Amino acid sequence: MELIIEEISHGKKLIGRHKFATSSVNIGRGFHNDIILSDPHVCAEHLSLQCEGGTWFVEDLESLNGSIFANKQSITRRHAIESGDIIQLGKSQLRFYFANHPVIKSVAFSELESLVERFGRWPMIITMIALFSVINFALLYLNNPNKEIVYSQIFIGVISVTVGYALWPLLCSLMAFLNKHEPRVGSQLGVSFVIINLFWFTDFFKALFSFNLSSQWSWGWLIALISIALTFSLFWFNLYIAFAQSAKRRFKIAAGITVLVYGGLFLNDLSDKPEFNPYPVYDATILTPVFSVAPASTTEAFIKQSDELFIDAEKQVDEKK
Numbered sequence: 004m005e006l007i008i009e010e011i012s013h014g015k016k017l018i019g020r021h022k023f024a025t026s027s028v029n030i031g032r033g034f035h036n037d038i039i040l041s042d043p044h045v046c047a048e049h050l051s052l053q054c055e056g057g058t059w060f061v062e063d064l065e066s067l068n069g070s071i072f073a074n075k076q077s078i079t080r081r082h083a084i085e086s087g088d089i090i091q092l093g094k095s096q097l098r099f100y101f102a103n104h105p106v107i108k109s110v111a112f113s114e115l116e117s118l119v120e121r122f123g124r125w126p127m128i129i130t131m132i133a134l135f136s137v138i139n140f141a142l143l144y145l146n147n148p149n150k151e152i153v154y155s156q157i158f159i160g161v162i163s164v165t166v167g168y169a170l171w172p173l174l175c176s177l178m179a180f181l182n183k184h185e186p187r188v189g190s191q192l193g194v195s196f197v198i199i200n201l202f203w204f205t206d207f208f209k210a211l212f213s214f215n216l217s218s219q220w221s222w223g224w225l226i227a228l229i230s231i232a233l234t235f236s237l238f239w240f241n242l243y244i245a246f247a248q249s250a251k252r253r254f255k256i257a258a259g260i261t262v263l264v265y266g267g268l269f270l271n272d273l274s275d276k277p278e279f280n281p282y283p284v285y286d287a288t289i290l291t292p293v294f295s296v297a298p299a300s301t302t303e304a305f306i307k308q309s310d311e312l313f314i315d316a317e318k319q320v321d322e323k324k
Contacts (some may be wrong), residue, residue: 004054004057004059004101004102005022005023005024005101005102006019006022006023006028006052006059006099006100006101007020007021007022007023007025007056007099007100007101007103007104008021008022008028008038008097008098008099008100009021009094009097009099009100010038010040010096010097011089011096011097011098012096012183013096014182014319015288016182016183016184017183018183021037021038022172023037025037025054026052026053026054026055027051027053027292028051028052029048029050029051029052030049030050030052030092030097031046031047031048031049031050031064032045032046032047032049033046033047033048036048037204038097040092040093041169041230042092042093042095042102043093044068044092044093044094044095045065045066045068045092045093045095045315046066046067046068047094048066049063049064049066049093050062050063050064050066050070050078050090050092051064052084058079058083059083059084059099059101060082060084061078061082061084062078062080062081062082063078063079066092068092068093070090070091070092071090071091071276072089072090072091072223073086073088073090073091077291078090079140079252084099086097086099086101086103086104086266087100087104088098098281106190115243119194119240119243119244120190122190122194122197123187123189123190123191123192123193123194124189124193125189127193127195128189128192128196128299131192131193131197132165132169132192132196132198134196134200135165135199135200135203136161136165136190137194138161138200138203139161139164140157140158143157143160143161144157168195168196168199169192169195169196171195171241172188172191172192172194172195172196172241173188173191173192175191175241175244175245176188176191176245179244179246180246180317182246182256184245184246184247187244187245190244191241191244192243194237194240194241194244195237195240196242197201198233198236198237198240199237200228201233202233205226205229205233207232209226231261231265234264234265235257235258235261238256238260238261239253239254239257242256242257256287266292287318
Protein backbone atom coordinates (compact mmCIF):
# COMPACT_ATOMS: atom_id res chain seq x y z
CA MET A 4 0.00 0.00 0.00
CA GLU A 5 1.33 3.43 -0.95
CA LEU A 6 2.48 5.69 1.85
CA ILE A 7 2.75 9.49 1.85
CA ILE A 8 5.12 11.04 4.40
CA GLU A 9 5.06 14.78 5.10
CA GLU A 10 7.72 16.71 6.97
CA ILE A 11 5.92 19.40 8.97
CA SER A 12 6.83 22.22 11.35
CA HIS A 13 5.70 22.43 14.97
CA GLY A 14 2.90 24.70 13.77
CA LYS A 15 1.73 21.84 11.48
CA LYS A 16 2.89 23.70 8.35
CA LEU A 17 4.00 21.54 5.43
CA ILE A 18 7.75 21.56 4.74
CA GLY A 19 8.13 18.62 2.34
CA ARG A 20 6.13 15.67 1.02
CA HIS A 21 7.26 12.22 -0.17
CA LYS A 22 5.31 9.32 -1.67
CA PHE A 23 6.48 5.70 -1.51
CA ALA A 24 5.17 2.63 -3.34
CA THR A 25 7.61 0.25 -1.61
CA SER A 26 6.99 -2.08 1.33
CA SER A 27 9.64 -0.50 3.57
CA VAL A 28 10.87 3.02 4.34
CA ASN A 29 13.91 3.98 6.41
CA ILE A 30 14.25 7.40 8.04
CA GLY A 31 17.33 8.95 9.64
CA ARG A 32 20.26 11.27 9.20
CA GLY A 33 22.36 8.76 7.26
CA PHE A 34 22.58 9.21 3.49
CA HIS A 35 21.45 5.61 2.84
CA ASN A 36 17.94 6.33 4.18
CA ASP A 37 14.84 6.90 2.04
CA ILE A 38 14.11 10.12 3.95
CA ILE A 39 17.17 12.06 5.13
CA LEU A 40 16.65 14.51 7.99
CA SER A 41 19.22 17.17 8.89
CA ASP A 42 18.07 17.42 12.51
CA PRO A 43 21.15 16.78 14.73
CA HIS A 44 18.89 15.16 17.34
CA VAL A 45 17.99 12.41 14.83
CA CYS A 46 20.22 9.33 14.65
CA ALA A 47 21.81 8.01 11.47
CA GLU A 48 19.33 5.09 11.57
CA HIS A 49 16.36 6.34 13.52
CA LEU A 50 13.02 4.93 12.29
CA SER A 51 11.89 2.04 10.13
CA LEU A 52 8.51 1.42 8.51
CA GLN A 53 7.34 -1.93 7.15
CA CYS A 54 4.15 -2.80 5.26
CA GLU A 55 2.78 -6.26 6.10
CA GLY A 56 -0.62 -7.48 4.91
CA GLY A 57 -1.75 -4.01 3.93
CA THR A 58 -0.83 -2.54 7.34
CA TRP A 59 2.09 -0.22 8.00
CA PHE A 60 4.16 -0.78 11.14
CA VAL A 61 6.67 1.69 12.62
CA GLU A 62 9.68 0.75 14.76
CA ASP A 63 12.24 2.91 16.53
CA LEU A 64 15.77 1.63 15.82
CA GLU A 65 17.01 2.19 19.41
CA SER A 66 17.64 5.87 18.68
CA LEU A 67 19.25 8.18 21.21
CA ASN A 68 16.28 10.51 21.69
CA GLY A 69 13.52 8.09 20.74
CA SER A 70 10.36 8.57 18.68
CA ILE A 71 7.04 9.82 20.01
CA PHE A 72 3.50 9.86 18.65
CA ALA A 73 1.55 13.13 18.77
CA ASN A 74 -0.36 11.82 21.81
CA LYS A 75 3.01 11.61 23.69
CA GLN A 76 3.11 7.81 23.42
CA SER A 77 6.71 6.63 23.02
CA ILE A 78 7.49 4.04 20.34
CA THR A 79 9.16 1.25 22.30
CA ARG A 80 8.08 -1.60 20.01
CA ARG A 81 6.42 -2.12 16.66
CA HIS A 82 3.29 -0.03 16.31
CA ALA A 83 0.66 -0.05 13.58
CA ILE A 84 0.14 3.45 12.20
CA GLU A 85 -3.07 4.99 10.94
CA SER A 86 -3.54 7.56 8.21
CA GLY A 87 -2.94 11.02 9.69
CA ASP A 88 -0.61 9.92 12.51
CA ILE A 89 2.21 12.32 13.49
CA ILE A 90 5.53 11.11 14.89
CA GLN A 91 8.22 13.32 16.40
CA LEU A 92 11.88 12.43 15.84
CA GLY A 93 14.23 14.72 17.74
CA LYS A 94 12.90 18.19 16.88
CA SER A 95 11.47 17.03 13.55
CA GLN A 96 7.88 15.95 12.91
CA LEU A 97 6.55 13.57 10.26
CA ARG A 98 2.93 13.02 9.27
CA PHE A 99 1.83 9.79 7.57
CA TYR A 100 -1.01 9.43 5.08
CA PHE A 101 -2.34 6.50 3.09
CA ALA A 102 -3.21 7.01 -0.57
CA ASN A 103 -6.95 6.68 0.14
CA HIS A 104 -6.92 9.42 2.82
CA PRO A 105 -9.84 11.85 2.21
CA VAL A 106 -8.99 15.45 1.32
CA ILE A 107 -11.03 18.58 1.88
CA LYS A 108 -13.15 19.94 -0.94
CA SER A 109 -11.61 22.32 -3.43
CA VAL A 110 -12.16 26.01 -2.72
CA ALA A 111 -13.53 28.12 -5.54
CA PHE A 112 -11.99 31.53 -6.24
CA SER A 113 -13.96 34.18 -4.40
CA GLU A 114 -14.60 37.75 -5.48
CA LEU A 115 -12.31 38.84 -2.69
CA GLU A 116 -9.45 36.69 -3.97
CA SER A 117 -10.00 38.01 -7.51
CA LEU A 118 -9.87 41.56 -6.15
CA VAL A 119 -6.60 40.85 -4.35
CA GLU A 120 -5.15 39.36 -7.52
CA ARG A 121 -6.10 42.47 -9.52
CA PHE A 122 -4.48 44.73 -6.94
CA GLY A 123 -1.37 42.55 -7.08
CA ARG A 124 -0.71 43.17 -10.77
CA TRP A 125 2.29 45.38 -11.38
CA PRO A 126 0.46 48.05 -13.44
CA MET A 127 -1.88 48.56 -10.50
CA ILE A 128 1.03 48.57 -8.01
CA ILE A 129 2.98 51.16 -10.04
CA THR A 130 -0.15 53.31 -10.41
CA MET A 131 -0.89 53.26 -6.66
CA ILE A 132 2.71 54.02 -5.68
CA ALA A 133 2.88 56.83 -8.26
CA LEU A 134 -0.39 58.31 -6.94
CA PHE A 135 0.94 58.12 -3.39
CA SER A 136 4.17 59.84 -4.43
CA VAL A 137 2.36 62.62 -6.30
CA ILE A 138 0.08 63.37 -3.32
CA ASN A 139 3.03 63.30 -0.96
CA PHE A 140 5.01 65.62 -3.26
CA ALA A 141 2.11 68.09 -3.39
CA LEU A 142 1.78 68.14 0.40
CA LEU A 143 5.51 68.65 0.93
CA TYR A 144 5.49 71.44 -1.68
CA LEU A 145 2.50 73.27 -0.17
CA ASN A 146 3.69 72.86 3.43
CA ASN A 147 7.25 73.92 2.72
CA PRO A 148 8.16 76.50 5.45
CA ASN A 149 10.99 78.04 3.43
CA LYS A 150 10.48 80.76 0.86
CA GLU A 151 12.97 79.12 -1.47
CA ILE A 152 11.90 75.66 -2.64
CA VAL A 153 14.63 73.04 -3.08
CA TYR A 154 13.12 70.36 -5.29
CA SER A 155 15.90 67.87 -4.61
CA GLN A 156 15.02 67.87 -0.91
CA ILE A 157 11.35 67.36 -1.71
CA PHE A 158 12.15 64.43 -4.01
CA ILE A 159 14.34 62.86 -1.33
CA GLY A 160 11.53 63.30 1.18
CA VAL A 161 9.00 61.69 -1.18
CA ILE A 162 11.28 58.70 -1.83
CA SER A 163 12.00 58.26 1.89
CA VAL A 164 8.32 58.32 2.84
CA THR A 165 7.36 55.94 0.01
CA VAL A 166 10.04 53.44 0.99
CA GLY A 167 9.00 53.75 4.63
CA TYR A 168 5.37 52.91 3.84
CA ALA A 169 6.47 50.01 1.61
CA LEU A 170 8.36 48.36 4.48
CA TRP A 171 5.16 47.13 6.16
CA PRO A 172 3.81 45.04 3.22
CA LEU A 173 7.33 43.77 2.55
CA LEU A 174 7.58 42.70 6.20
CA CYS A 175 4.25 40.85 5.87
CA SER A 176 5.61 39.04 2.79
CA LEU A 177 8.76 38.09 4.70
CA MET A 178 6.67 36.71 7.58
CA ALA A 179 4.64 34.64 5.11
CA PHE A 180 7.84 33.29 3.54
CA LEU A 181 9.29 32.34 6.94
CA ASN A 182 6.06 30.48 7.72
CA LYS A 183 6.32 28.46 4.49
CA HIS A 184 3.60 30.40 2.68
CA GLU A 185 3.68 32.15 -0.68
CA PRO A 186 5.07 35.67 -0.08
CA ARG A 187 2.78 37.35 -2.68
CA VAL A 188 4.79 40.57 -2.56
CA GLY A 189 2.80 42.16 -5.38
CA SER A 190 -0.57 41.62 -3.67
CA GLN A 191 0.75 42.96 -0.36
CA LEU A 192 2.12 46.12 -2.00
CA GLY A 193 -0.94 46.71 -4.17
CA VAL A 194 -3.54 46.31 -1.41
CA SER A 195 -1.49 48.30 1.12
CA PHE A 196 -0.99 51.32 -1.15
CA VAL A 197 -4.63 51.30 -2.24
CA ILE A 198 -5.73 51.60 1.40
CA ILE A 199 -2.99 54.13 2.22
CA ASN A 200 -4.17 56.32 -0.67
CA LEU A 201 -7.70 56.12 0.73
CA PHE A 202 -6.32 57.71 3.90
CA TRP A 203 -5.15 60.69 1.80
CA PHE A 204 -8.58 61.07 0.20
CA THR A 205 -10.20 60.86 3.65
CA ASP A 206 -8.11 63.83 4.78
CA PHE A 207 -8.97 65.69 1.56
CA PHE A 208 -12.73 65.28 2.03
CA LYS A 209 -12.41 66.25 5.68
CA ALA A 210 -10.78 69.55 4.68
CA LEU A 211 -13.34 70.06 1.89
CA PHE A 212 -16.35 69.56 4.16
CA SER A 213 -14.85 71.66 6.95
CA PHE A 214 -14.32 74.57 4.54
CA ASN A 215 -17.73 74.47 2.81
CA LEU A 216 -20.07 73.48 5.62
CA SER A 217 -21.08 75.20 8.83
CA SER A 218 -18.63 75.09 11.71
CA GLN A 219 -21.45 73.66 13.82
CA TRP A 220 -21.09 70.37 11.96
CA SER A 221 -18.55 68.11 13.61
CA TRP A 222 -16.87 65.67 11.23
CA GLY A 223 -14.19 64.50 13.64
CA TRP A 224 -16.04 61.40 14.82
CA LEU A 225 -16.91 60.33 11.26
CA ILE A 226 -13.33 60.75 10.04
CA ALA A 227 -12.09 58.84 13.09
CA LEU A 228 -14.45 55.93 12.33
CA ILE A 229 -13.37 55.86 8.68
CA SER A 230 -9.69 55.93 9.69
CA ILE A 231 -10.20 53.05 12.15
CA ALA A 232 -12.09 51.06 9.48
CA LEU A 233 -9.31 51.63 6.94
CA THR A 234 -6.63 50.62 9.44
CA PHE A 235 -8.53 47.45 10.32
CA SER A 236 -8.99 46.68 6.61
CA LEU A 237 -5.26 47.12 5.99
CA PHE A 238 -4.28 44.63 8.68
CA TRP A 239 -7.10 42.23 7.71
CA PHE A 240 -5.98 42.12 4.07
CA ASN A 241 -2.31 41.74 5.07
CA LEU A 242 -3.22 38.70 7.19
CA TYR A 243 -5.53 37.33 4.49
CA ILE A 244 -2.77 37.46 1.89
CA ALA A 245 0.08 36.26 4.12
CA PHE A 246 -1.43 33.43 6.18
CA ALA A 247 -3.90 30.60 5.82
CA GLN A 248 -6.06 31.04 8.93
CA SER A 249 -9.71 31.03 9.91
CA ALA A 250 -11.79 34.16 9.39
CA LYS A 251 -12.46 34.40 13.13
CA ARG A 252 -8.78 34.29 14.03
CA ARG A 253 -7.92 36.81 11.30
CA PHE A 254 -10.61 39.19 12.60
CA LYS A 255 -9.33 38.95 16.17
CA ILE A 256 -5.70 39.60 15.22
CA ALA A 257 -6.56 42.54 12.92
CA ALA A 258 -8.84 44.06 15.56
CA GLY A 259 -6.17 43.59 18.24
CA ILE A 260 -3.48 45.33 16.18
CA THR A 261 -5.91 48.17 15.37
CA VAL A 262 -6.70 48.65 19.07
CA LEU A 263 -2.98 48.73 19.89
CA VAL A 264 -2.28 51.33 17.19
CA TYR A 265 -5.09 53.71 18.12
CA GLY A 266 -4.66 53.05 21.82
CA GLY A 267 -1.04 54.13 21.51
CA LEU A 268 -2.04 57.24 19.55
CA PHE A 269 -4.66 58.10 22.18
CA LEU A 270 -2.16 57.74 25.03
CA ASN A 271 0.36 59.82 23.11
CA ASP A 272 -2.26 62.52 22.62
CA LEU A 273 -3.04 62.50 26.35
CA SER A 274 0.64 62.80 27.21
CA ASP A 275 0.85 66.09 25.31
CA LYS A 276 -1.83 67.69 27.49
CA PRO A 277 -0.99 69.25 30.89
CA GLU A 278 -2.02 67.18 33.86
CA PHE A 279 -4.90 68.51 36.00
CA ASN A 280 -3.92 69.29 39.58
CA PRO A 281 -6.87 70.03 41.93
CA TYR A 282 -4.57 71.53 44.60
CA PRO A 283 -3.27 75.13 44.43
CA VAL A 284 0.45 75.43 43.71
CA TYR A 285 2.53 78.30 45.05
CA ASP A 286 4.49 80.18 42.39
CA ALA A 287 7.07 82.67 43.62
CA THR A 288 6.91 84.60 40.36
CA ILE A 289 3.32 85.62 41.12
CA LEU A 290 3.12 85.86 44.92
CA THR A 291 5.78 87.23 47.24
CA PRO A 292 7.05 84.96 50.04
CA VAL A 293 5.05 87.02 52.58
CA PHE A 294 1.84 85.49 51.21
CA SER A 295 3.10 81.92 50.92
CA VAL A 296 1.28 80.95 54.14
CA ALA A 297 -1.62 83.25 55.10
CA PRO A 298 -3.76 82.66 58.22
CA ALA A 299 -7.52 83.03 58.04
CA SER A 300 -8.96 86.43 58.97
CA THR A 301 -12.32 88.16 59.28
CA THR A 302 -13.69 90.63 56.73
CA GLU A 303 -13.15 93.57 59.08
CA ALA A 304 -9.53 92.57 59.71
CA PHE A 305 -8.91 92.17 55.97
CA ILE A 306 -10.32 95.69 55.26
CA LYS A 307 -8.25 97.19 58.07
CA GLN A 308 -5.06 95.52 56.76
CA SER A 309 -5.82 96.77 53.26
CA ASP A 310 -6.28 100.35 54.49
CA GLU A 311 -2.99 100.12 56.37
CA LEU A 312 -1.25 98.96 53.22
CA PHE A 313 -2.58 101.96 51.26
CA ILE A 314 -1.56 104.35 54.07
CA ASP A 315 1.90 102.77 54.18
CA ALA A 316 2.22 103.08 50.39
CA GLU A 317 1.25 106.78 50.49
CA LYS A 318 3.86 107.44 53.22
CA GLN A 319 6.57 105.80 51.09
CA VAL A 320 5.55 107.95 48.13
CA ASP A 321 5.69 111.13 50.22
CA GLU A 322 9.12 110.24 51.57
CA LYS A 323 10.52 109.83 48.07
CA LYS A 324 9.24 113.25 46.94
